[in-house]
Amino acid sequence: MSFENAAVRGDLDAASNVLVLADAFDSGAVCEDLLAEGGSDRVNVLAVVTRDPDRHARNLVERTGPVGNLHYVVLTELQQSVPETFGEDLDVSRATAAAVDPRDLTGIGIEASKRLAEWAPLDARTVVCFDSLTTLLQYVDVKTLFRFLNLLTQRVRSVDARAHYHLDPDVHDGRTVSTLSQLVDAVVEIQDA
Amino acid sequence: MSDWAGSSIAGNERRTVLVVDDDREVREFYGDALAERYAVRLAADGAEALDRLDESVGVVLLDRRMPGPGGYDVVAAIRDRDVDVCVVLVTAVPVDLDVVDVECDDYLTKPVSAETLRDAVDRMLDRSRYDERFREYFAVASKKATLETTRDTAALGEDDRYARLERRFRELGEQLDEAVHALERRRPGTAFRELL
Numbered sequence: 001m002s003f004e005n006a007a008v009r010g011d012l013d014a015a016s017n018v019l020v021l022a023d024a025f026d027s028g029a030v031c032e033d034l035l036a037e038g039g040s041d042r043v044n045v046l047a048v049v050t051r052d053p054d055r056h057a058r059n060l061v062e063r064t065g066p067v068g069n070l071h072y073v074v075l076t077e078l079q080q081s082v083p084e085t086f087g088e089d090l091d092v093s094r095a096t097a098a099a100v101d102p103r104d105l106t107g108i109g110i111e112a113s114k115r116l117a118e119w120a121p122l123d124a125r126t127v128v129c130f131d132s133l134t135t136l137l138q139y140v141d142v143k144t145l146f147r148f149l150n151l152l153t154q155r156v157r158s159v160d161a162r163a164h165y166h167l168d169p170d171v172h173d174g175r176t177v178s179t180l181s182q183l184v185d186a187v188v189e190i191q192d193a
Numbered sequence: 194m195s196d197w198a199g200s201s202i203a204g205n206e207r208r209t210v211l212v213v214d215d216d217r218e219v220r221e222f223y224g225d226a227l228a229e230r231y232a233v234r235l236a237a238d239g240a241e242a243l244d245r246l247d248e249s250v251g252v253v254l255l256d257r258r259m260p261g262p263g264g265y266d267v268v269a270a271i272r273d274r275d276v277d278v279c280v281v282l283v284t285a286v287p288v289d290l291d292v293v294d295v296e297c298d299d300y301l302t303k304p305v306s307a308e309t310l311r312d313a314v315d316r317m318l319d320r321s322r323y324d325e326r327f328r329e330y331f332a333v334a335s336k337k338a339t340l341e342t343t344r345d346t347a348a349l350g351e352d353d354r355y356a357r358l359e360r361r362f363r364e365l366g367e368q369l370d371e372a373v374h375a376l377e378r379r380r381p382g383t384a385f386r387e388l389l
Contacts, residue, residue, distance in 0.1 A: 106385050106386060109382065109384075109389065110381075110385050113382045113385060116381070118381075143331055144389075147388070148385075150369060150373075151373055151388060154384075158370075158377070178337075179334050181338075182337060
């Protein structure tokens with residue numbers, strides 16, 4: 001797997017956990033390629049997002065093709081309702097969502113862990129998009145995020161899933177980026193054209 | 194026994210549990226329930242508990258209501274000493290909102306069975322061992338990050354000290370992974386619930 005305008009550190013093809021260093025605007029294409037890595041097979045997608053899941057799901061299916069199970073963990077401070085199911089007209093086996101406060105790392109972890117365990121016995125591979133670590137760093141310090149990420153990357157490895165985590169390197173100092181990079185197998189850094 | 198027992202993260206040292214309750218029968222029941230697995234110290238009130246607290250104590254089981262300083266006051270006094278110990282409050286009544294300001298690690302509601310007591314202590318010690326390993330893991334990761342952002346990559350690759358740091362990072366990572374895996378085997382999400 002390779003990307004235009006991107007530097008890759010580590011063995012991306014063998015990686016379970018990948019850090020994507022890019023701003024929100026530039027990371028879309030890499031994100032879609034990583035989510036679609038199952039090729040023609042339907043993959044099960046777990047996405048942790050801050051955006052409207054229905055719109056995200058439509059975009060995902062349009063760009064990557066049919067999806068198996070699709071579950072969103074929507075990070076929101078507001079008590080806004082997130083529809084438990086949606087996207088009935090999309091080529092998705094089942095689309096669900098749950099809202100979690102971004103300060104509640106335990107809640108995010110439990111939600112992700114439950115889904116990873118539920119899909120582990122299925123034939124289709126599970127892929128995870130975590131968008132983004134930059135959002136979480138608005139609420140918790142790097143040590144707390146490192147602890148959370150250490151647990152999550154272990155869960156991803158243990159069920160043979162593949163996850164990528166978005167981080168905007170322009171928002172954080174080099175040491176923060178490098179500290180979080182220790183927990184992943186590969187880093188994809190989008191470079192300015 | 195804890196799921197981590199026998200794993201590389203499980204400590205083989207015999208940790209001490211300090212049981213604090215003004216009711217002698219309860220105190221001795223707790224002590225007997227734990228004695229097979231842990232060294233146990235008993236204390237009849239808060240003052241005696243603070244006398245018997247030292248670095249060898251890993252968990253304090255503390256009655257919330259006692260004559261003299263109550264459980265909440267004893268928790269505050271323990272935290273003032275800055276010792277690395279887990280505190281489990283044992284209460285006969287549901288906890289009230291005061292609990293928000295109390296720095297304890299867990300609660301048990303009476304009556305407490307011997308099995309519940311042992312599970313609670315196991316959980317606290319597992320957490321305490323994880324915290325200890327994690328502190329080192331994060332410190333090693335921070336050192337690596339500092340070196341990697343300030344030194345030449347090729348030079349680091351040839352440095353034995355950096356190689357030692359990398360080895361230690363991998364060892365600790367494997368130990369922590371094993372601990373997480375053991376907890377998640379109980380039920381998905383358990384590691385996040387108990388370790389974050």
